Amino acid sequence: MMAVQGVANPHETPALAFHDVTISFQTKAISSPVVRNATLTIAPGEAMALVGESGSGKSTLAYAAMGDELNGARVISGRVEVSGIDISTLSGPKLQRLRGGKVAMVPQDPMTSLSPSLRIGRQLYEVLSLHHGLKGRPLEDSASEALRLVDLTDVPRILRSYPHQLSGGQQQRVLLSLAMAGQPGLLILDEATTGLDVTTEARILELVGRIQRETRTSVLLITHNLGIVRRFCQSVAVIYFGDIVEIGSVEAVLNHPAHPYSRALLDCIPPIDSHITGQMLPTIEGAIPRRTDMPAGCLFAPRCQRATDVCSERVPELRTISPGYLARCVYAEDELASMLRSPRDPLLNERDSSSVHRPIPLLEVKDLVVTYQSGRNRVTAVNKISFSCNRGEVLGIVGESGCGKTSLARCIVGLIEPKGGQIVFDGQELTGYGLRRPHPLRKSVQMVFQNPQSSINPQHTVEQCLMRPLVLYELVVRKKRRDKVVELLESVQLGSEYMGRYPHELSGGELQRVAIARAFSSDPDLIVCDEPVSSLDVSIQAGVLNLLMELQQKNKVSFVFISHDLNVVRHVSNRIAVMYNGRICEMGTPSELFVPPYHPYTEELLAAVPIVQVGVRQRKVIPTGNPSRYTTTTDTPCCQFSGRCPRYLGMICDKSVPPDKFTHSDRHLYCHIPLKELESMEPVLEKVVE
Template identity: 40%
Template sequence: MAILEARGLTVDIPTEDGVIHAVRNVSFSVKAGSLFGIAGESGSGKSVLTQAIVGLLPNADIGGQAWFEGRDLIGLPPQEVRKLRGGRIGMIFQDPLSSLHPYYTIGAQIAEALYLHEKIDRRDARARVIDILGKVGIPSPADRLDDYPHQFSGGMRQRVMIAMALILKPSLVIADEPTTALDVTVQAQIVALLDAMRRELGTTVILITHDLGLLSSVADDVMVMYAGHRMEYGKGAAVFRSPAHPYTAGLLRSSPANYSPGSELVPIKGRPPSLLATPAGCVFAPRCSDALSDCAVQPPPLRVYSDGVESLCWREEGASAAPAIAAPSPPAKKENGRAAEPVVAVKDVHLTYQVGSFFGPRRSLDVLKGIDLTVEKGETVGLVGESGCGKSTLARVIAGLTRASGGSVKLLGQDIGALDGARWRDMRRNVQLVFQDPFGSLNPRRRVGSIIGDPYRLHGEAHGEERKRKVRHLMEIVGLNPEHYNRFPSEFSGGQRQRIGIARALALNPSLIICDEPVSALDVSVQAQVLNLLRRLQRELDLTYLFISHDLSVVRHVCDRIAVMQGGRIVELAGAEELFANPRHPYTRTLLAASHAPPVLAGASDRSLREMRMVAS
């Protein structure tokens, strides 16, 4: 029995540039008690679709029907939708820190839903909140009830958001990218928690994500969206085992899990189309490597296959899924039969902070506890571990942004702790960083030419036309159009903004580039493009990388060696393949067990066509 059934949903959003056709004729059915997954790249319409259903797009023009428990949500008055939202339909948003109010305790924010939807006194509300916090895994819930959001870790804040969504025992919960910014172990905990709530409370879950590995491990049914259209729809096992649509196959093919380590990834070419105009033919045709002559001129038919999978495509035989496996890149360069002198040598590094309030007692907090690590010239060393283990702190110490409390860090043979200001400023050019958020790390008020040229300006190099020429050359190296020199960051896509950050890091020809979660915020197809770029630049420019990530399939693909950090220590250090094949430390085995890789694509689909019928695209 379906708890939610959408029929021909369309969402048009008026803007200054015109009407954005965000969702086009999308139909789907969610069975009661199931986990329904919605996948696709950023801008495909996943979040807009669900927000339109629950009345969170008041200015949009919404057509079609969305039947929930016998009522069409699209036709309900706003006050009726508000009663259902929270009471019968819960929402879990992507960023728990920005979704929780910093001025109110988590107990007060969870209890607010009770006061809005029920007549309840404070004592009963407090008891209900403590009970739900315990169910979602918050330790000592009675003691944490009056804490503020900033006093919780990212995983704990997401548990608070889940508690807020479940406090009224809704029959449907919509989880919008609930695990994107979380470590693999925390991701596994959150997914297990959602699954437990589904089984224990009978709650139906709609999970929106671009993490296909995660979705393939938990979803009963899956809908793949692109540019506002439903491209593929069916049982999760059938869709991921043998994708029918070239777009689904392209997403799976973009994952590093489908390639030998170090080989060239095959991303989906091109960029998603503008949603201001609806194309005459298939919306995916310009990026499709399997496009037929009819794809560009006529809307594709809906094909239904023998395993129940539905695909909006002109192809009858299903998508070709096998990736082209390239040979891995050569190992780090050697000189005279031995490794070159390490670019970085970290020896017994400690870092201790003094924490506590101004008026209260202060105590010491050990963040790094005796780190030993070397990074050889031309290699990529990965750092993995949960949030708070010290990965980014170690990177800041190596980059000279934080001074170690003990031990030594040698960069190109020089102890950076012994350098004075002038000598360190000269040495600083040898280590650069690429940050996680490609938009937050770029000044939105400055043009990209100025942003990329900052290292030249700060170090007194390349003035005037010479600087402009070098910046344009850097843009060309990383795959950006040099003619876009005067554009602002907002005029670029996420992948292009990350390329801007990489170009800025390359400006001074550094000996070491520290990549701190450089692809975690990107869609899988854009992620593949950036990883290919980093690998190509390493080969051509003989670069050395320290690569921080929580995505183990990415780390395995790009890294020569991997260091596993836990509690401020490196608990295991080994070659990438050796670590994955034979993990020695229990914590490493825990990380590997918690990761979700997309299913490996073995070859082309052998699905037989059962039925074909024409529909409006």
């Protein structure tokens, strides 16, 4: 078996090398391989991505590089080398010094990785003391310098802070500083930016890239976001159910994939013109096989549109297609020659607001204010915003974490109470908490949450979860309730066999489908979707988005669709509102919002979106100013974005609320910059003719 050779100098020791590695989970009943014969090499200073669906073995390989047997996984054959050291020969103090000294990891969730009971300074001191033997003032100085390296300001305060006192972006930067404190030669990022909004993600990746260039650190980036792979990495390995199926340069694999699985993953991503072409997203049919029932031949064959009898007879070799480019497919050359994408089914109509005939307002929000009390301080999460959502319309809401999106969503469905303003639904005012609202209003407004694991009762079966709204709102007579539950499951492409299962027995995608079925069970008029696909793989995300759109158009339901993923929001929405620090700074159709004139904040968001599509030019926008200048909204009359605006005009931005540049009801842009100047902006995203 061969590997991609990222080592420019053949005499240079690779930062990481897997030599024919097989990793297995040992249980009482079986020994199940989770990674089979993996071979790849990362050169000093190289950034390689490892991509694939959940359960494919990405994190298992990452922990193997740390010498960590994750959840009982063991390397049963092959060899893992870090900087030329076979880690199977290390134990005790030597293995401890390798972790952090030679290789370090930044995991996905900083709140489960940082100790909640220790101050940040204490945690940094421990790493620096272990790997560099520092004490006293040199230790304190090195800790401060480690935080400055990751562009954190107000270092004394952060050193004194506990993790919960920092924002998500600050926590992730602290994790990065902890990882780099030991000056490792290899940095592993295990979905380290998955939970971050696009601008924070872009800043973190730009920061890692700068550190990598300055220190010549190698990076293994584990992700399911192919857009950041194109932006950040030089090479990429695609893994499917424990088999590495393709390795090559980023340009080769993402522009001309040779394996059907790689191509299928790329097809699942919404193109930048999907709101115009009105197409459903291709999906990968079927599911990954059970480890107790693995196919005899190619593992992807049961889901592959190109599969023939040959594919089921033997496991294909990972072979060279061109220098430095390997694929595990007997038809790799044919796949490489065929550049046609999978066919896309049309949507029922175009996603722009023009498809909503004779708009009739269903939801009207007027001067809404939501505040929280933090000790003696009052934090304004939503600051006098107004908008409407029409019948049958999908209204997208985008913005960074902390901009007030979720507070707005929870206020609409009655989970929190507003401090001011008005919410009118179908001519009736929605006041107070949801439990105080009349039953007809409660059943008409439903919500799909980001995390179904925390929004579905783990002690109830799927049948009990879906039966509850039917009983609560007396929608179906007793003898027909089970039939209605089966109908709901079939509407989300699940069968009656799921009725007796508990949430822990379902995958993330299946559980989100149950959550969607529950939201539709009360026959609502409005569904608030709060980040419903942000934690899903691209393949599962495509299926869930298609499902939501089919159900929305079939049932003529209105959606308020909240996300920080502009690709997803653009694909599903008729209109989009852009929020920053509790206020709406721009609103319009996808066709209006993604071309000039932009609000400067929208311009920054578009520049931060990871683009994987071939033939798209993306202009770089360098953020300026102080991002923390207006970290919480206030009642001060000003533009909330002025503290970090690259087009800052001066005192007018700090002293007065920006006016709306448009007069008609569907298009809004709140900015002090003259409209002609905004219209003359260069497009951020632009399709180019190849």
